[in-house]
Amino acid sequence: MDLASQLPQLLGLAWLLPLASFVLILFFGPRMGPHGRNAAWVATAAIVTSLVLSLVAFVSWLGVHPAVAAHHGGDHGAAHAAEEAGDHAGSHGDAAAHGEQHGEQHGGHAEQPPVAYSGDWYTLYEAGRLKLSIGWYIDSLTILMFVVVTFIATCIHVYASGYMHDELHEVTDHEVHLADGSHLHRPGRFPRFFQALSLFCFSMMGILIAGNLAMVFIFWELVGICSWFLIGFYYERKSASNAANKAFIVNRVGDFGMLIGLMALWGALGTLHFADAQVPGADGQVVSKPGLFSLVRPAEAGHALRVPDGMVKFAAAEKVAATAPGEVAGKVDVWRAEGFGNWLLFIAGVGIFCGCVGKSAQFPLFVWLPDAMEGPTPVSALVHSATMVAAGVYLVGRFFPVLTPDVLLVIAYTGAITLFIAATIALVANDIKRVLAYSTVSQLGYMMLALGVGGWVAGLFHLVTHAFFKSLLFLCSGSVIHACHTNDMRKMGGLAKVMPYTAGTMLVGCLAIIGAGIPFVIGLSGYYSKDSILAQALSFSQANPRHAILYWAVAGGAFLTAFYMFRLWFMTFSGTPRDHHVAEHAHESPQVMVMPLLVLAVLAVVAGWTLPGGFGIANLLEQSRPAGTAQTAQGGFAFGQTLTLPAEHLSHEGAIHVTATVTAFATALGGVLLAATMYLWRVISPAAIATIFRPVYTFLANRWYFDELYRAMFVRPAHGLAAVASGIDQGLIDPFINGLAWVTRQVAGIDAWIDRTLVDGLVNATASATWAAGLELKKLQTGSLRQYVMFIAAGTVALFVLASMLFRSSLAG
Amino acid sequence: MNSVVASAVPLFGLFTEPVSVAHYLVVGAILFVSGVACMALKRNALGVLMGIELVLNGANVNFVAFASPYLQGEGSRSLGLDGQVFALFVILLAAAEAAVALAITLNFYNNHATVDVDRADDLKG
Known part of the structure; x- marks a missing residue:
């Protein structure tokens, strides 16, 4: 089978299996054997199958693209390009030809784009330029990470099925003190753990396979929510629920930056896809729609970093408005040389990196990670090795072509500060998991x-x-x-x-x-x-x-x-x-x-x-x-x-x-x-x-007093702001509402008086009159048969008399 | 003398005239009034039932009297037996009514050990 169609199927299946496991355990977990014991088998079977599929993909990849030492040096350009072009004439022949052609112009600086397969499975939403889709971008990094993630996840699933053994029975949590001084007793949550673990693996693989930044963002957030589930697994413990919230909220801070980066990219470039996409053109022919990578590093520029036209025009919007529409294209290079768009690309890069700072626990957002140790240890192992924190580094690696040297400098210094601070804290930590966390x-x-x-x-x-x-x-x-x-x-x-x-x-x-x-x-x-x-x-x-x-x-x-x-x-x-x-x-x-x-x-x-x-x-x-x-x-x-x-x-x-x-x-x-x-x-x-x-x-x-600093800088002001808001709520809005309620109550009181006195009085008077009449009329009903006969006779006579008196004339006639 | 008596006593003419519908009506009326009086005055429930029979038969006499061919219209296409048929129905219904009434009376006697209607005031309001 062709690698380009085989890989998405293999990795897609490997990606979706943990989701299937999640859904199964979600609905049938507690019924899987005694106390849901077999949920571990379901989750492990899913992840093992994923591992096997990833390994198959890995071997297939190696069969077509054997990993050998790359030959470096000056001859990297044209000669290599020609060789590669022969191998992948089908998918990359055109690009290779471009590279070669321009390589000569740029003095051997041209390079081949790496071999990567990309495409879309499903379009979530499409309107105008905006296209949100579930797609894939697969290169050797993706496959390697798939193998690593599924492998480590498999080890952790096996390990956790032993480690989480306590959760199979009633659990007495000695770290939770109830109001009456006793410890918390609760039912075990064995299936729930594996359910979250499966979802976590699914989300992580979603980031790995994602073909566009929007999809990355979706699974990025899914990873965040899964970490919240897992870190807060012992949610009755105050420390655990705090740690889960902290991880989630700190990650939101980073994700905010990521959203800015996404908006900068989409607003200026109109695409979030990594790779070029083959889309049907206006005249029915298939045309290539450039993705982020080829926009920022166009093949005709020898894949050198260049601010894309879209960003230049976006940044120079005023000049574009002042220029005749026909001349804009010609002036883009001039504006680019003037530096328009540089900042936009910088912001896009730093924005995306902000998300990575949160997820990968970089300075200044690293504070959540040591607290995340509150989760069960298998979770710590998964979060800290293969999944959550790896996601940030992976995204920087995936997004690397779009990052300008300035962004890279920011990243380097962030990394340096982080590694120094964390290492110094680890020197004096006494909690074994905290040392590892730092x-x-x-x-x-x-x-x-x-x-x-x-x-x-x-x-x-x-x-x-x-x-x-x-x-x-x-x-x-x-x-x-x-x-x-x-x-x-x-x-x-x-x-x-x-x-x-x-x-x-x-x-x-x-x-x-x-x-x-x-x-x-x-x-x-x-x-x-x-x-x-x-x-x-x-x-x-x-x-x-x-x-x-x-x-x-x-x-x-x-x-x-x-x-x-x-x-x-x-x-x-x-x-x-x-x-x-x-x-x-x-x-x-x-x-x-x-x-x-x-x-x-x-x-x-x-x-x-x-x-x-x-x-x-x-x-x-x-x-x-x-x-x-x-x-x-x-x-x-x-x-x-x-x-x-x-x-x-x-x-x-x-x-x-x-x-x-x-x-x-x-x-x-x-x-x-x-x-x-x-x-x-x-x-x-x-x-x-x-x-x-x-x-x-x-x-x-005291961990450089970061927690105290953040408490003073953000948590306290937030609490203060909350107190002010609460004061407004309780001091202004509540009295207003209460006043309205009081007025309504008074009006209702008057209304009630009218109702009770007038309306009810009228109705009651009618009723009592009817009642009294009934009581009086009752006396007629003597029960004496002979009297009734007398009444009938007398009544009949009376009727005749009445009729003869009233209708005398007509009777006489 | 006849004329004097006739003007002084109501309906005196009836005695001097040949028997006609009016005489039957008088008999019916007497029967009816006797029945009603019997119903109103008798305390014995069986007496009251007899009164009812009298009332019904008074009515029957009227039905038959009004069925007289002398009262039929000129162009009448009927058989002229309407009154008799009505009377038959009334007799039939009287028999049914008597059966029901006797059953009630018997029941009343079982409960109260008497057939005195003045003692029966269970339906008093």
Whole structure:
């Protein structure tokens, strides 16, 4: 079968299966076996099938587009174009021809657009230029993410069917105190959990497969609502329902920016589709309607970033109005050169990035993510590795071609600030899940920074490897919590003896996240992805010396990461138990929970490897590199300077690669050693350091006072505003309404008096008169037969007499 | 003398005239009035029923009297038996009525151990 028709069917089915599972569990969940036990099987079967379908799609893709090391260098243009054009003559022959033709004009800067299949399944709404549709855009990134998401989701489904075991029975929630001092008893919610999990997977895959930004936005919001369901799973707990609301509301802030970005794009360009669409033209012929990517990076400009005509005209609306309609087209280039539309494209990019800031928990909207730990641990693993937070990074990666260098700089700095802040907070956190949460935020900062400095492959590569080792780490922490019934690392210690599998797999996860490996030989997955980020950051800071701080942020972050991850591991698993009560009850988790750990541990090791023959995730991603981003590019206007985005392949070569690898290794080793000194060998007492640097420690332990800051800046004013509104409501509107009610009541009183006295009196008088008459007439009814006969006789006679008197004349006649 | 008596006593002429419809009507009227008086004055329920029979038969006499061929119109196409037929119906109905009334009386006697209609005031308002 043709790949172009096969892939949408495979991935579409993989995408819709969790939805089917959701609907099934929604309606029949409680009836699936005792306490809905079989809901886990339904959801797991759906996601496993999705995984199989994704793997089939993956293999089919590799069959047609084998992932081999891309050859970089100056000859990337024409020669490569010709070769590719032969392979994909059917779908991309035209574009290839354009690329080649213009490649000569632009001195070999032309590139091939990446192989991607796109189309629409269903049009939701179409009016004028606006077309909202459910469609697909599939390239190697989509397929790779499908495999990663379904794989991790499968592991988590299996793990959760063990972890959520308590929900099969009546649950006594010891964290909820009722008014009478007892604990809350409630029925288990086992099916409900898997129902939400299925919907979550469906929403996430919807983002991955989406062929246009409107569809992305729909599923973006669906992911948000699913996170709300899952974080607030224990909604009777005040903290959990607060955390769910916080995640949802903070995400709304970001989504507001995203809406602005969407409006800027749609208003100026009239399309939200990523790829070109084949639509029937006016004369019945099929014409190509350009999508966002080819509007911003037109093939005739060698896929170089260019403000689209629509945005130029939109920005220069006054000049367009002053120009004769026939001359507008000719003047667009002039206006473009004057800078019209630059800001619009910048706003569009930053707007879309705002959404990603919310979803991917970047500074300043990262505050929701640590609180999201209130959800069950499998949810934390899913939210923090493969789905929700990945969505933001994925969208930046997907939308990369449209982002200008200025937007990328914003992204890079956001990432740098995020990774630094989160890493410092993680240093002093004592809750095992919170350390991991902040580490997630920090790693997301890495990814954003990587994308921002032009490391498209590096950022998304890290996204994939991070998905594996972070879900591993979270599931390990869940296993620890399951055993200890506490999140506090200060009560743990020495668990390696009782939980060997968990300790071992968690060690693998820690090594992976710090990028451990033998430099230049082999390493865990994080080694490859982190090194490529470091290298790209170094390459960027060499090209733009004034942004060298980005590189130092990455290097410093690597040191902090190593420190806090091994602090976590040492505190939890090494040494002697600190709390005997906890240690006595600790036990290894059941097999259904350990198996996913082992599988994920293997992947955390090998995910970064490039197999002989060139197959590896990085090379696979390279296939989908947006057109026009493989070469060093210059641009930027917003910050009064020209930015240089160095080509990514430059960072794999020579001095930069060596420096980056050595730096990464040295910082990671330093971090691990410091952690070992403090928590394993206990040469330096952490408590002493905390005392010496008391202000810093307090500052970090209070999470930089971000929650307090936001409380003072937003929550309090919002509460104040609410109080004012409530005051107006209660002081003005309520009295007015009450006054109206009082007047109505008085009028009604008068009305009632009239009714009671006059109307009722009249009716009652009639009734009593009738009654009295009846009473009188009753006396006639004596019951005496003889009297009746007398009456009849006398009456008859009287009638005759009356008749003869009244009608005397006529009778006589 | 006849004329003097005739002018002094109402309907005296009846005694001097040949028997005609009017005489029948007088008999009917006497029967009727006797019946009514019987109904009104008798306290025995059976007496009252007899009064009813008298009233009905008074009416029957009237029906038959008015059916006299002398009172038929010139061009009448009827058989001239209308009054007799009415009388038959009345007799029939009187028989039915007597059956019902006797049943009521019997029932009344069962309940009150008397047939005195003055004791029957159950229908008093």
